Amino acid sequence: MTITRIDTGTRMSKIVKHNGTAYLCGQVGDGATVAEQTRDCLSRVEALLDNAGSSKEQILQAIIWVADMADFAEMNEVWDAWVPAGAAPARACGEAKLARPDLKVEIIVTAACAG
Structure with a gap:
């Protein structure tokens, strides 16, 4: 079993690849x-997907956290313009207290990738 970790630090890796799937950190x-x-x-x-040998067309799942669901529509407007037509991934979105008070959104992505 091969697991490739990219940009690994003490706490986390920015990308973990396994069995044709890339898992991105939030x-x-x-x-x-x-x-x-x-x-x-x-x-x-997008930059991480490129580094993983993938692209936004290959996203399998996205988990989105917003600090306040009142911002849901504003976030969706940007998201909808970014997602390629016909390639919308499975997605969940919820409200969460994020790591810093100034943060309003965090996105976690899993995508298909080469090797």
């Missing part, structure tokens, strides 16, 4: 608004 973004943070977060997701 991503947060910079910005003052939910839309800005979501756009930045998704940009980081």
Whole structure:
């Protein structure tokens, strides 16, 4: 069994690959608004997917945490524009207290990948 860990630190790896699947650590973004943070977060997701040999078209599942469900529609507007037509993954979204008070959204992605 081969498990590949990319950008591994003491606490976590940014990417773990196993059996054609890439598991990304949770991503947060910079910005003052939910839309800005979501756009930045998704940009980081894309970079990690590229590093894993995958792409947003290959996302299998996304778990999204928002600090306040009042921001759900604003986050969805950015998400909907980003997800490729016909390639929407299985997805869950819930409200959670995030690691820092300034964070408004965190996205966790699992995707198919090469090797």
